[in-house]
Amino acid sequence: MRRLTLVIAWTLIVVPLAWGVFQSVQKSMPLFVE
Amino acid sequence: MLTFLAREATVAKPGFNRWLVPPAAIAVHMCIGEVYGFSVFNVPLTQAGAEWTIPEVGWIYSIALFILGISAAVFGKWVERSGPRKTMVASCTLFCGGLLISAIGVQFKILWLLYVGYGLIGGIGLGLGYIAPVSTLIKWFPDRPGMATGMAIMGFGGGALIGAPLGVKLMDHFKSAASVGVAEAFIAMAFLYAVFMLFGAFIVRVPAAGWKPDGWIPSEHVKPMMTTANVAVDVAWRTPQFWCLWVVLCMNVTAGIGILGQTSKMCSDMFGVSAAVGGGFAGLLSIFNMGGRFVWSSVSDFTGRKTVYCIYFLLGALLYCAVPWTQSIHATPLFVAVTAIIITMYGGGFATIPAYLRDLFGPYQVGAIHGRLITAWSVAALIGPSLVNYMSTARIEAGVPKAEAYNSTMYLMAGLLMIGFVANLLVRAVDPKRHRIESAGA
Numbered sequence: 001m002r003r004l005t006l007v008i009a010w011t012l013i014v015v016p017l018a019w020g021v022f023q024s025v026q027k028s029m030p031l032f033v034e
Numbered sequence: 035m036l037t038f039l040a041r042e043a044t045v046a047k048p049g050f051n052r053w054l055v056p057p058a059a060i061a062v063h064m065c066i067g068e069v070y071g072f073s074v075f076n077v078p079l080t081q082a083g084a085e086w087t088i089p090e091v092g093w094i095y096s097i098a099l100f101i102l103g104i105s106a107a108v109f110g111k112w113v114e115r116s117g118p119r120k121t122m123v124a125s126c127t128l129f130c131g132g133l134l135i136s137a138i139g140v141q142f143k144i145l146w147l148l149y150v151g152y153g154l155i156g157g158i159g160l161g162l163g164y165i166a167p168v169s170t171l172i173k174w175f176p177d178r179p180g181m182a183t184g185m186a187i188m189g190f191g192g193g194a195l196i197g198a199p200l201g202v203k204l205m206d207h208f209k210s211a212a213s214v215g216v217a218e219a220f221i222a223m224a225f226l227y228a229v230f231m232l233f234g235a236f237i238v239r240v241p242a243a244g245w246k247p248d249g250w251i252p253s254e255h256v257k258p259m260m261t262t263a264n265v266a267v268d269v270a271w272r273t274p275q276f277w278c279l280w281v282v283l284c285m286n287v288t289a290g291i292g293i294l295g296q297t298s299k300m301c302s303d304m305f306g307v308s309a310a311v312g313g314g315f316a317g318l319l320s321i322f323n324m325g326g327r328f329v330w331s332s333v334s335d336f337t338g339r340k341t342v343y344c345i346y347f348l349l350g351a352l353l354y355c356a357v358p359w360t361q362s363i364h365a366t367p368l369f370v371a372v373t374a375i376i377i378t379m380y381g382g383g384f385a386t387i388p389a390y391l392r393d394l395f396g397p398y399q400v401g402a403i404h405g406r407l408i409t410a411w412s413v414a415a416l417i418g419p420s421l422v423n424y425m426s427t428a429r430i431e432a433g434v435p436k437a438e439a440y441n442s443t444m445y446l447m448a449g450l451l452m453i454g455f456v457a458n459l460l461v462r463a464v465d466p467k468r469h470r471i472e473s474a475g476a
Contacts, residue, residue: 002049002051005054005237006051006053006054009054009057009058009237010057012057012061012230012233013057013060013061013064013189016064016192016196016230017060017064017189017192017195017196019196020192020193020194020195020196020199021192021195021321021324023195023196023198023199023317024195024317024318024320024321025317025321026317027199027313027314027316027317028314028315028317028318028321029314030308030310030311030313030314031311031314031315031317031318031370032314
């Protein structure tokens with residue numbers, strides 16, 4: 001149960017952060033393309 | 035309800051896994067870090083039908099950041115007394131409440147409601163939310179305080195990465211013939227952020243008195259710059275060490291914020307690249323800003339805080355001086371690499387400072403001391419962007435080509451870092467006369 005809580009807590013944090021990083025990587029693409 | 039929020043209710047039971055606390059801290063920082071992405075609302079706000087100008091709406095962000103510093107300084111002691119859960123709930127209520135008040139302001143076209151809502155009330159929420167998780171994490175990770183503070187403050191950097199695109203997507207979703215979608219986006223964000231912040235408040239815990247990590251034995255070798263005693267906030271802020279660190283933070287932030295606020299324009303002016311590429315550069319730097327917070331702060335656990343700040347200042351000054359050179363040889367990739375490293379150290383400076391405070395003043399009221407030190411950030415937020423703006427504009431008006439207009443600013447930033455370097459060298463261990471007598475186990 002404790003391990004499950006830990007996994008859920010970290011997932012709730014990592015998913016939005018990863019989404020934010022992905023958005024920034026997408027935004028930075030023109031820097032490498034042009 | 036009040037019992038649930040009290041500090042005593044958050045004391046962890048034996049066997050509690052301390053790795054559950056970083057998600058709680060990051061959840062709060064990730065939400066309040068949205069303030070860094072607030073600029074995405076500036077243009078839509080000017081199109082909301084109230085004839086607001088960019089400078090007028092720009093004040094919302096400035097007030098929020100200024101109040102963040104002030105409230106962290108004023109409420110620091112209350113935060114230490116009340117514990118992290120009550121503070122996180124207060125932060126959530128104020129920050130999300132501020133967003134809702136701002137939505138009303140947009141709907142009824144009352145600008146001062148945005149100043150009061152997002153700027154003043156939300157700003158207090160920012161200050162409370164910024165310091166509470168940091169001091170809690172420091173207490174949970176006495177073996178790795180740098181890594182601990184790095185995790186929380188990395189969340190603040192991450193909040194900007196999330197807040198800006200989220201704001202844009204929500205406005206696009208709610209946009210209609212009658213609305214630019216700002217008010218609706220504010221309401222949606224208020225509810226979304228409230229869920230995350232309350233989740234953080236729900237799972238946060240403080241260690242029981244005398245708790246130590248399993249298997250961790252504090253080093254018997256006394257490190258002169260790492261106290262085992264405690265200094266109260268009212269004493270700490272009167273010490274030369276506090277003011278040396280104030281200068282350290284102020285100089286590091288002034289130099290970094292000066293670049294960070296102008297990235298896109300600077301890249302376009304110096305290398306003649308398109309606005310899209312300039313925007314891409316800004317996006318890339320925000321990732322390095324976030325990563326630097328965790329990496330450098332964790333490194334400081336091994337090198338010591340003083341050494342890592344020496345690296346920030348010396349390497350930083352060297353790299354600032356290299357920026358004009360990268361422009362003179364038109365090496366855009368090199369310019370990107372140099373500024374990326376500079377920005378990692380800007381983020382690192384933010385993240386390492388709470389651990390530095392803990393080393394010098396002990397964990398007792400480190401949140402409150404951190405709160406007072408954050409006023410250096412408020413000052414830097416005023417000085418940094420103005421310096422870059424003023425100097426580059428003056429140089430262009432004096433006939434200097436746009437591409438070279440930033441050179442003198444870079445040298446000035448290097449000079450500011452050298453002031454920070456000297457202040458850091460002046461930091462010594464706190465005089466034992468300043469220690470609390472009943473420090474043991476506090």
